[in-house]
Amino acid sequence: MKIAKSFLLIVCLVLFIISMTISQPSHFYGTEFDVRVINGFTNNSSMPLVIWCSSKQIDLGGRALQEHDDFSWRVRTNFWDNTHFLCTMKWDQKRKRFDAFKAPKDTYRCGPHRKCSWLVKEDAFYFSNNEVNWTKDFSWS
Template identity: 30%
Template sequence: MKITNDLENGLVLNLHCLYKDDDLGVHALSKGDAFEFNFRPSYSGSTLFHCGMDWRGATHHFDIYDFILDQNRCNPDCFRSVKEAGPCLFNHDLDGNYEISYAWKSVV
């Protein structure tokens, strides 16, 4: 998994990812910097990595890897680009761009 800060105007992305009881720590990413970690999806299909992301004036949460949604899209690797509008997934099937984009989830 590779998560890259593609926020505009040089904003620093503060990233905090978790998997069950495994806390991957807080990482401050400057524009263009990336945080990488390795994992193997569980055989039960329940692998879910959740990340909190914030930058000046914004706080968001996103399931950065959900086995049910991403098992076929993240083969062999999973690359995410974080933008103000939402995170995007690198599309291995097309022309090598981050073309699968998601909106931020609403917090209730």
């Protein structure tokens, strides 16, 4: 009797996993997002915007972005939905660390096209999920 209950429990668990994999595959395999950080400064030809991004598992390294240059990468959310990429920005004497992508908040905020874009300007950091409408998210200080 005990073996039959254990077997039934295992069968139910396997069927549940199979049904979840079919009905919500992104939960198990992750959803991909495009993350892009753009140098939106109007005149910084002598001083690039320096960016360094990483997660707990991946170090994307650093870049020096001239005017209108960008740094982009793809993010795949994990099973626990806690994927998190931090970037440090440096320009002249200013330095700012920010969440370039943080699930689950950005899972919704990046919209149906899963596009998470940042425009960094002299005054602030702007966010968009379509690169047409930009919203000021936070300032340098």
